[in-house]
Amino acid sequence: MLGRDSEIELLATLLRRAAEGHGGGVVLHGEPGIGKTALLTHTEERATGFRVLRAVGVAPEADLAYATLHELLLPVLDSVAELPGPQAQALSVLFGRAHGTPPDPFLVGLSTLSLLSLRAGERPLLCVVDDAHWADRPTLKTLAFVARRLDNEPIAVALAARADEGHDTDLPHLRRIPLMGLKPDAARALLAGRRLTHGEQEQLLAVTGGNPLALLELAGRELPPEGAQEPPALTDELGRSFLARIRGRHGAALPLLQLIAADGSGSVETVGRAAASLGIDAGPLHRAELDELLTYDGTRLVFRHPLIRSAVYHSATVNRRVAIHRALASAFDTDADHHRRAWHLGQAAVGQDEVAAGELERSAEQAALRGGPAAAMATLSRAAELTPDGPDRGRRLWSAARAAVQGGFTAAAGELLDRAEREPRLAEADRIALAALRAIVAEFAGSTQDALDLVRPWIPRALRVDRRLFTPTVAMYADLGRRADRPRAWAELAGWLGEVAPDRDDPRDAVLRLLHALCLARTGHDPRPAARDRELAGELTDPVTMTLAGTIAGQLGEHELSRRLIRDAGRLARAGGSLGTVAWNLEYQAADELARGRFGLAEAHAEEGCQFAADASQPNTACRNRALLALCAALRGRPEAAELAAGVLAEATGRRLPDAMAYAGRALGLVDLVAGRHHEAAHHFAGTTGPATALTTASPVDPATGLVADPGVELPADLAMGMAPDLVEALVRAGDQEGAAAAAARYERWTAYTGSPELGALAARCRALVSEGADAHGHFAEALRLHALADSPLELARTELLLGERLRRDRRRSEARRHLREAAEGFRRLGALAWADHAQGELRATGEQARTRAPEAAALGTLTPQELRITLAVGEGLTNREIAAQLFLSPRTVDYHLRKVFQKAGITSRAELMRLVLAEDRRVR
Numbered sequence: 001m002l003g004r005d006s007e008i009e010l011l012a013t014l015l016r017r018a019a020e021g022h023g024g025g026v027v028l029h030g031e032p033g034i035g036k037t038a039l040l041t042h043t044e045e046r047a048t049g050f051r052v053l054r055a056v057g058v059a060p061e062a063d064l065a066y067a068t069l070h071e072l073l074l075p076v077l078d079s080v081a082e083l084p085g086p087q088a089q090a091l092s093v094l095f096g097r098a099h100g101t102p103p104d105p106f107l108v109g110l111s112t113l114s115l116l117s118l119r120a121g122e123r124p125l126l127c128v129v130d131d132a133h134w135a136d137r138p139t140l141k142t143l144a145f146v147a148r149r150l151d152n153e154p155i156a157v158a159l160a161a162r163a164d165e166g167h168d169t170d171l172p173h174l175r176r177i178p179l180m181g182l183k184p185d186a187a188r189a190l191l192a193g194r195r196l197t198h199g200e201q202e203q204l205l206a207v208t209g210g211n212p213l214a215l216l217e218l219a220g221r222e223l224p225p226e227g228a229q230e231p232p233a234l235t236d237e238l239g240r241s242f243l244a245r246i247r248g249r250h251g252a253a254l255p256l257l258q259l260i261a262a263d264g265s266g267s268v269e270t271v272g273r274a275a276a277s278l279g280i281d282a283g284p285l286h287r288a289e290l291d292e293l294l295t296y297d298g299t300r301l302v303f304r305h306p307l308i309r310s311a312v313y314h315s316a317t318v319n320r321r322v323a324i325h326r327a328l329a330s331a332f333d334t335d336a337d338h339h340r341r342a343w344h345l346g347q348a349a350v351g352q353d354e355v356a357a358g359e360l361e362r363s364a365e366q367a368a369l370r371g372g373p374a375a376a377m378a379t380l381s382r383a384a385e386l387t388p389d390g391p392d393r394g395r396r397l398w399s400a401a402r403a404a405v406q407g408g409f410t411a412a413a414g415e416l417l418d419r420a421e422r423e424p425r426l427a428e429a430d431r432i433a434l435a436a437l438r439a440i441v442a443e444f445a446g447s448t449q450d451a452l453d454l455v456r457p458w459i460p461r462a463l464r465v466d467r468r469l470f471t472p473t474v475a476m477y478a479d480l481g482r483r484a485d486r487p488r489a490w491a492e493l494a495g496w497l498g499e500v501a502p503d504r505d506d507p508r509d510a511v512l513r514l515l516h517a518l519c520l521a522r523t524g525h526d527p528r529p530a531a532r533d534r535e536l537a538g539e540l541t542d543p544v545t546m547t548l549a550g551t552i553a554g555q556l557g558e559h560e561l562s563r564r565l566i567r568d569a570g571r572l573a574r575a576g577g578s579l580g581t582v583a584w585n586l587e588y589q590a591a592d593e594l595a596r597g598r599f600g601l602a603e604a605h606a607e608e609g610c611q612f613a614a615d616a617s618q619p620n621t622a623c624r625n626r627a628l629l630a631l632c633a634a635l636r637g638r639p640e641a642a643e644l645a646a647g648v649l650a651e652a653t654g655r656r657l658p659d660a661m662a663y664a665g666r667a668l669g670l671v672d673l674v675a676g677r678h679h680e681a682a683h684h685f686a687g688t689t690g691p692a693t694a695l696t697t698a699s700p701v702d703p704a705t706g707l708v709a710d711p712g713v714e715l716p717a718d719l720a721m722g723m724a725p726d727l728v729e730a731l732v733r734a735g736d737q738e739g740a741a742a743a744a745a746r747y748e749r750w751t752a753y754t755g756s757p758e759l760g761a762l763a764a765r766c767r768a769l770v771s772e773g774a775d776a777h778g779h780f781a782e783a784l785r786l787h788a789l790a791d792s793p794l795e796l797a798r799t800e801l802l803l804g805e806r807l808r809r810d811r812r813r814s815e816a817r818r819h820l821r822e823a824a825e826g827f828r829r830l831g832a833l834a835w836a837d838h839a840q841g842e843l844r845a846t847g848e849q850a851r852t853r854a855p856e857a858a859a860l861g862t863l864t865p866q867e868l869r870i871t872l873a874v875g876e877g878l879t880n881r882e883i884a885a886q887l888f889l890s891p892r893t894v895d896y897h898l899r900k901v902f903q904k905a906g907i908t909s910r911a912e913l914m915r916l917v918l919a920e921d922r923r924v925r
Contacts, residue, residue, distance in 0.1 A: 001038065001039075001042055002182065002186040002189050002190050002212075003182045003183055003185075003186025003187075003189075004035065004039060007028075007039055007177060007179065008039070008042065010026065010175075010177060011026065011039065011042075011043045011158065012046065014026055014043075014156050014158070015043065015046065015047055015050070015126070015156055017156075018050075018124050018125075018126070018150075018153075018154050018155060018156035019049065019050075019124050019154060020154075021152060021153070021154050022150075022151060022152065022153075023150035023151070023152075023153045023154060023155040023156055023157070024147070024150055024151075024156065024157070024173075024174075024175070025143070025147035025150065025156065025157030025158065025159070025171075025173065025174040025175070026157070026158055026159070026174060026175045026176075026177050027132065027159045027160070027161060027169050027170070027171060027174045027175070027176050027177065028040070028158070028159065028160040028161070028177050028179055029161055029162075029169070029170075029176055029177065029178045029179065030162070030178060030179030030180070031162060031211060032162055032211075032213070033211045033212060033213025034179045034180075034181070034211055034212065034213070035179055035212045035213070036130070036160035036161070036162075036179060037130055037160060038212070039160070039179075040128050040130055040158055040160050043126070043128070043158055044126065044128060047124075047126045047156075049123055049124060050123065050124045050125060050126040050156075051119065051122070051123055051124070051125050051126070052125075052126045052127075052128060053072050053073070053075060053076065053125060053126070053127045053128070054072070054127075054128045054129075054130075055068050055069075055071040055072035055128070055129050055130075055135075056068075056071070056129070056130045056131050056302065057129065057130070057131040057132050057133065057134030057135035057136075057139075057166070058131070058134050058264055058309070059134045059166070059264070059309075059313070060262060060263065060264025060343075061134070061136060061264045061265075062134045062135070062136055062166060062167065063136060063343065063375050063378035063379065064136055064264075064339065064340070064343070064375055065136055065137075065138045065139075065375035065376075066094055066095070066108070066136065066138050066139055066142070067136050067139070068129060068132075068134075068135035068136055068139040069108075069112065069136075069138070069139040069142055069143075070095050072127060072129060072139075073091075073112065073115065076115060076116075076119050077091070077095065077097075079115060079118055079119060080092060080097075080115065082118060083111060083114050083115060083118070084114070084881050084882070084884075084885050086107065086575070086885065087107070087110060087111035087114050087115075087885065088111075089103075090103035090104075090107045090108055090111045091103075091108070091111045091112075091115065094108060104579070105138060105141060105142070105579075106145065106579035106580075106615065106616075106888065108138070108142055109141070109142045109145030109146060109888070110145075110884075110885065110888050110889075112142050112145075112146055113145070113146045113149055113888075113889075113890045114884065114885075114890055114891065116146065116153075116155055116890075117153055117155070117890035117891065117892045117893075118891075120153060120154045120155050120892070121892070123154075124154035124155065124156070125154065125155045125156070126155075126156045126158065127143075127155065127156070127157045127158070128158050128159075129143070129157075129158075129159045129160070130159075130160045131160065131161070131162070131166075132159040132160060132161040132167075132169045133161040133162045133166030133167055133169055134166045134167070135166075135167065135169075136167075136375065137167055137409070138375070140167060140168075140169060140171060143157060143159070143171065143174075144171040144172060144173065144174065144615075145615060145888075147171065147172075147173045147174050148172065148173040148611075148615070149888070149889060149890065149893060151893075152892065152893045152896040152897075153890060153892055153893065157174065159171075159174065172614070180210070181210025181211055182210040182211075182212055182215075183210065184205060184210075186210075187201075187205055187210050187212075187215060188201060190212060190215055190216070191204070191215060191219055194219045204219060243311050243312070243315055246293070246308070246311070246312065249292070250284075250289070250290060250292075250293065253284045253289065253290060254312070254315070255278075255280045256271075256275060256280050256281065256282060256284060256285070256290075257290070257293065257312045258312055258313065258315065258316045258320070258321075258324060259271060259274055259275055259278070259280060259324055259327075259328075260294070260301055260303075260312075261303070261309045261312040261313035262313055262316075262321065262324045262325060262328060262347075263301075263328055264340070265300070265340060266299070266300025266301045266302060267300065267301075268285060268296070268301060270328065270331045270332065271285070271301070271331075272285075273330075273331040274324070274327040274328045274330070274331040277327045277330060277331070278323065278324070278327050285301075292304075293308055321347070322347075322348050322350060323348075325344040325345075325347040325348035326344070326345075326348040328340075328344040329341045329342075329344035329345045329348060332344070338359075338362070338363055339363045339375070339379075341359070341363075342356075342359040342360045342362070342363030342379070343360075343363065343379070345359050345360070346359075346360050346379070346382045346383070346386065349386050351386075352386055352387065352388045353386045354386070354387065354388055354392075356383075356386050357383040357384070357386040357387045357392075357396070358383075360379050360380070360382055360383035360386070361379075361380060361383045361396060361399075363379055364376040364379040364380045364383065364399070364400075364403070376399075376400070376403035377400050377401075377403040377404045377409060377412065377416075378400075380396050380397070380399050380400035380403060381396075381397070381400045381416060383396050383400075384396040384397045384400060384419070389425070390425055391423075391425045391426060391427050391430070393423055394420050394423030394425065394426035394427075394430060395426070395427070395430050397416050397417075397419050397420035397423065398416075398417070398420045398426075398430055398433060398434050398437065400416045401413045401414075401416035401417045401420060401434075401437055402437055404416060405437060405440060405441060409617070410441055410444065410445045410617050413437075413441050414438075414441055417434060417437065417438050417441070420434055421434065428461065428465055429465050429466050429469065431458070432458045432461055432462050432465060432466070432469050432473065433469065435454055435455055435457075435458045436455055436458070436469075436472070436473050436476060438451075438454050439451040439452075439454045439455040439476060439480065440476075442454060443480060443483075443620065444616075444617070444618040444619070444620055444621060445617065445618065445619055445620060446620075447655065447656040447657075448480055448483045448484040448620070448656065448657055448658065448659075449484045449486075449656055449658075450656075451480050451484075452477065452480040452481060452484045452486060452489070455473060455476060455477055455480065456477060456492070458473065459473055459474055459477055459496055460496065462474075463496065463499060463500070470500070471508055471509075471511075471512065472545075474493065474496060474497070474512070474515070475511065475512075475515070475545065475548050477489065477492075477493065478493055478515055478518075478548070478552070479548055479551065481493070482551070482659070482718055483657070483658065483659045484658055484659075485658040485659070485662075485718060485719045485720070487522075487718070490518075490519045490522035491519070491522075493515065493516075493519045494516065494519035494520060497512060497515060497516040497519060498516070500512060504532070505536070506536070507536045507537060507539040507540045508540070508545060509536075510532070510533040510536035510537050511537060511540070511545060511548065511549045511552065513533045514533050514534075514537060514549065514552045514553060514556065515552050517533075517556060518552050518555050518556055521555075521556065522718075534553070534558060534561055537549045537553065537561065537565065538561065538564070538565070540565070541572070543569040543570070543572045543573040543581050543585065544569075544581060546565045546566070546568060546569035546572070547565070547566055547569045547570075547581075547584070547585050547588055549565050550562045550563070550564075550565035550566035550569065550588065551566070551588060553565060554592070556756075557756030557757070557758075557759065559756070559758070559790075559791065562592070563592055566585065566588045566589055566592065567589065569581075569585055570582060570585045570586065570589060571886075573585055574885070574886045574887075574888075575885075575886075579612050579615055579616050579888060580612075580616035580618060582609075582612050583609050583612035583613040583615070583616050583618055583621050583622075583625075584609075584613075584618070584621055586605045586606065586608055586609030586612065586625065587605075587606070587609055587621060587624050587625055587628065589605045590602045590603075590605035590606040590609060590625065590628045590632075591628060593605060594628065594631060594632055594635070595758075595792055595794075596791050596792060596793070597792065597793040597794040597830045597832075599632050599635060599636050599830065599831055599832075600831075600863070600865075600868050601868065601872070602628065602632050603629060603632050603865050603868075604865035604866075604868045604869045604872075606625040606626070606628040606629045606632065607625070607629065607865040607866075608865065608866075608869060608887070609621065609622070609624075609625035609628075610622045610625045610626055610629070612888070613625060619655070620655060620657055620660075623648065623651050623652055623655060623657060623660050624652075624657065624659060624660045624663070626644075626648050626651075626660075627645075627648045627652060627659075627660040627661075627663035627664045627667075628663055629644065630644040630645035630647075630648050630663065630664055630667040631645070631663050631664070631666055631667040631670075633645075633667070634666075634667035634668070634670040634671050635670060635794065635832055635835075636831050636832055636833065636834075637674065637832060637833045637834025637835065637837075641667060641670075641671050642667075642668060642671045644667075645664045645665075645667035645668045645671070646664075646668065648660065648663070648664040648667075649661060649664035649665060649668065652664055658719055659719060662719040662720075662722070662723065665684050665685070665687075665723075666684070666685065666723050666726065668684045669681045669682075669683075669684030669685045669723070669726055669730065670726065672684065672730075673726065673729065673730055673733075674834045674835055674838055675834075678730050678731075678733040678734035679730075679734045681726075681730040681733075681734075682727060682730035682731050682734055682736070682739075685723045685726045685727035685730055686720075686723075686727055721746075721747060721750045724743055724744075724746065724747035724750070724766070725747065725762040725765060725766055725795075727740075727743050728740045728743050728744045728747070728766045728769055728770065729769060729798075729802065731743065732769045732770065737770060740766075740769060740770050741770040743766075744763075744766035744767060744769065744770045747762075747763060747766055748763045748766065748767065751763045756790075757786040757787075757789035757790045758786070758787075758790035758791075758792050758795070760786045761782075761783045761784075761785075761786035761787045761790055761792075761795065761796075761799070762783075762795060764779050764780075764782040764783035764786060765779070765780070765783040765795075765798075765799050765802065767779040768780040768783060768802070768803075768806075769802065776806060777803075777806075780799065780802075780803045780806070783799050784796075784799060784800075784803075787799060793826055793829070793830060794826075794827075794830055794832065796826060797822070797823045797826030797827050797830070797832070797835070797839075798823075798835070800819045800820070800822045800823035800826065801819075801820065801823035801827075801835070801838070801839050801842065803819045804816045804817070804818075804819035804820035804822075804823060804839075804842060804843075805820075805842055807819065808820075808842065808845060808846050813846045813847060816842075816846050817843060817846050817848050820839055820842050820843040820846065821843065823835075823839040823842075824836050824839035824840050824843060827839055862904050863901060863904060866897055867897050867900060867901050867904075869887055870883055870887070870894055870897050870898055870901065871901050871913060871916075871917060872917060873886060873887070874898070874910055874913050874914060874917070875913070875914050875917030877914070880894045880895055880898070901913065
C-alpha cells in the first residue's frame with residue numbers, strides 16, 4: 001500500500017457512504033501488477049460490518065454470458081426465491097436452475113439489484129470483481145445498471161481492470177481511478193531490504209515504470225548492464241518472470257497447468273477427463289502439489305494470480321493450444337455444457353470448419369435463450385469466421401449483428417453488418433432483414449434520414465419475398481418518415497399498402513389498414529377508418545407494434561385508443577424487462593401528456609426515458625426525450641427553458657434529428673412568444689426544421705393508387721404543420737397578417753381529413769386570428785366548442801386568452817374579463833406560470849383590479865419526477881415490489897422515495913396518497 005494514500009482514502013469514503021445507505025462504485029484501472037488486486041484486498045479487509053461478494057473475470061469465460069455474475073452472486077442465490085416472481089424466474093433461468101422464457105438483459109439487471117438490495121437489508125454489501133476486463137459483457141452491463149441505482153442502497157461495488165485489454169470497463173456511474181506507477185520514494189521503500197545498489201534501483205525504476213509487482217518480481221533477477229537496450233514490454237517481461245518461477249518449481253506440471261488455464265470452468269472432473277485424453281498426469285492436483293499456484297474451494301480451480309494464468313496459457317504453442325481445446329471440447333459431454341464444448345471447438349478449429357461453425361451457431365441459440373446477447377454475438381461472429389463461402393456465413397454475421405443490437409453494442413453491430421453486406425451469396429430475405437437492422441442502428445445511434453433511405457428500397461421486395469417481413473418493415477418506414485419529416489413518405493406508403501390484401505381478422509393487419517387510412521389523409525383523402533380496425537388494434541400484444549399503432553391512431557384523431565395502446569405497450573415492455581422498448585415508448589407517453597397539459601407526468605416520462613435510453617445505448621432516443629423536457633420547461637415558463645432548448649437544438653442538429661429539432665425549436669419559440677418577442681418566435685416556429693419542411697400546399701393525388709400525381713409538388717410536412725398554430729399566433733402578434741392568413745389556410749387544408757376535435761379547434765382558432773369582426777368571434781366560438789370535446793387544457797387556455805385579448809381590443813371589456821379569468825385560472829392549474837402572468841396582465845388592462853394570487857400549487861407539485869412516478873404507481877394500487885419491478889429500481893429505493901413523498905404531501909398512509917392522486921387528476925382535467 002506504499003504510495004497509495006489517495007486511493008485508499010477514496011475507497012474508504014466509498015465504504016463509509018455505503019454504510020450510511022448511499023452506495024456507489026469505482027473501477028481501478030491500470031496495467032498488470034500495478035496494485036489493483038492489492039487495493040481490492042485492502043478494501044475487503046477494512047470493510048468491517050460488510051458482507052463481501054467476490055468474483056474474478058477469466059479470459060476463457062469472457063464470452064460466456066453472465067459467468068462472472070454467477071460467481072459473484074453464488075453465495076446469495078439461495079435467496080432468489082424471495083424476489084418477485086418474474087425476477088426470481090429470470091435469475092433461475094439465467095443460471096440454469098429452471099426452464100422458462102428467456103430473460104431480457106434489463107430484467108437481469110433489475111433482478112440482480114433486487115437480490116443485492118434484499119441481502120443488504122441485513123448488513124451492507126461490498127461487491128468486488130477483480131480482472132473485470134475479462135468479465136463477460138452481460139455481467140459488466142448488469143453491474144453498470146446496478147451501479148446507476150445505488151444512491152439509496154448500502155451497497156459498494158469495486159472493480160479492478162487492466163487498461164486496454166479484454167472488455168471495456170469504462171462504465172458510466174462507476175468512478176474511474178487510474179493507478180500509475182509508484183513515485184520514486186514509494187518505490188524505494190518497497191525495495192527496502194533488497195540488496196540493490198542505488199544505480200540498480202534507478203535502473204529498475206526506469207524499466208518498470210514503478211510497477212509494484214514488476215519491481216518485486218524483477219528485483220531478484222540479474223539486470224542487464226546499465227546502458228543496455230530496455231527489455232520488452234512489461235507484460236511480456238512479467239510473463240517470462242512468472243514462467244521462469246513456474247518452470248523452476250513445477251516444470252513437470254506445466255502441461256497440466258496449461259490445460260487448467262485453457263479450461264475456464266475450474267472443474268476438476270473436466271480437467272481430469274481432458275488430461276486423460278492427452279496423456280497428462282493429473283496427480284499433482286490431488287496431491288496438493290500446486291497449492292502455491294492454485295486455489296480450490298470445493299467447486300472450482302482458480303489461479304492465485306491472473307498473471308500466472310495468462311503466462312501459463314500463452315506459454316503453449318499454437319498447435320498445443322489447439323490440441324488442448326479439442327480435448328476440453330470432448331470433455332464436456334452433457335447438454336448443459338454445450339456452450340463450453342462449442343466454444344472450445346471454435347478455439348480448436350483451424351481455417352474453415354462447418355462442423356465447428358454449426359456447433360457454435362447452435363450454442364449461440366442456447367446463449368440467447370439464457371439471456372446472453374453478448375455471448376451470442378461473439379459465438380456467431382466466430383461461427384461466421386469458420387463458415388465456408390456461402391449464404392450461411394452472411395446469415396450468421398447478420399444474426400451476430402442482431403444479437404449485438406439486442407445487447408446494446410452498436411459499434412460492433414455496425415461492423416458485423418458491414419461484413420455481412422460484403423457476402424455475395426446472402427439470401428434476399430436476409431438482405432431485407434439486414435437492411436431493417438441497419439436502419440434500427442441508424443435510428444437509435446445515427447441519422448433518421450439515413451435509416452429511412454436504408455429501408456426504403458427493400459419494402460417492395462419484402463412485399464414480394466416474404467409477407468412476414470413486409471409488416472414490420474413498412475411500419476418502421478412510417479415511423480421513420482414521420483420522424484425524418486419526409487412528406488412524400490406518406491404517398492409512397494399509400495402506394496405500397498394499396499397492394500396488400502390484409503386479413504380482416506388479424507390485429508397486425510388492422511394496423512396496416514389504419515396506416516393506409518392515415519396515408520390517405522396525408523395525401524388528400526378522407527380516410528374514414530373502420531370501427532372494426534379500431535377494435536382489432538386493441539387486441540395487439542407486442543409493445544413495439546402497439547406503440548406504432550398508438551401513434552397512427554393519434555394522428556387519425558383517435559386519441560383515447562392512442563393513449564391506451566401506448567400506455568399498455570409501456571406496461572408490457574416493463575413487465576418483460578425490455579428497457580430499450582420502454583425508453584422509446586416513453587417519448588410517446590411524454591409527448592401525449594404534454595399535449596394534455598399534464599406537465600409533471602410529461603417530465604417524469606421524459607426524464608425516465610433519458611435514463612433508460614442511456615442504458616439501452618440509444619443516444620437519439622435520449623436526445624428526443626431531452627427535447628421534450630425543454631418543451632415542457634418552456635410551457636411551464638421556467639427560466640432554464642431557453643438554455644436547455646438551445647443545447648438540445650445543437651445536439652439534434654448535429655445528429656440530424658428533425659423531430660427533436662422541432663421540439664427544441666418550438667420550445668425556443670414559446671419562450672419568445674410569451675415574452676413578447678413575436679418576430680423571434682415566428683422565426684423559430686417557421687425555420688427550425690429547415691426548408692424541406694416548409695408549409696406547402698397538399699399535392700394532387702391519383703385516387704386509384706394514392707400516389708402523388710405531380711412528383712414535383714411537395715406534400716405538407718407533419719413537423720412544420722404541427723407548429724402552424726403557434727406560427728399563426730406569432731405572425732399575427734408581429735403584425736404580419738398576410739403571412740398568418742397563408743399559414744392558417746395551409747393548416748386548415750392539412751387538418752381537413754382528420755376527425756380530431758383538437759386539431760379542428762386549433763384550425764378554428766387560426767381562422768379566428770386572421771379574421772375580423774363577427775367572423776372572428778364565430779370562429780372563436782367554434783374553437784371553444786371543439787376544445788370542450790378534446791383533452792387539451794393548455795390549448796383551451798390559450799384560446800381563451802386570445803379571445804379575451806380580441807374582445808378587450810373591441811372594447812367589450814365585460815366579456816373579455818370572463819375569458820381572461822378562465823385563461824388565467826387554466827394556466828395556473830397547469831403550472832404554466834409565465835402564461836398565467838400574461839393573462840393576469842391582460843385582465844388588469846380591462847380595468848379589473850385582479851387580486852394577487854400565489855401560483856396554485858398542486859398537491860403533488862413539489863415532487864421530483866422519480867417521486868411522481870412512484871406516487872402514480874401507488875395510485876394504481878401497486879406494492880413497493882411491483883413498483884420496483886416496473887421502474888427498474890430496488891424496493892429499498894422505492895421505499896426511500898415514498899417516505900419523502902409522505903413528508904412533502906403531509907400524509908401518513910398509502911390510502912391518503914391514492915386519494916391525492918385521484919384529486920390531482922380531477923384538478924388537471
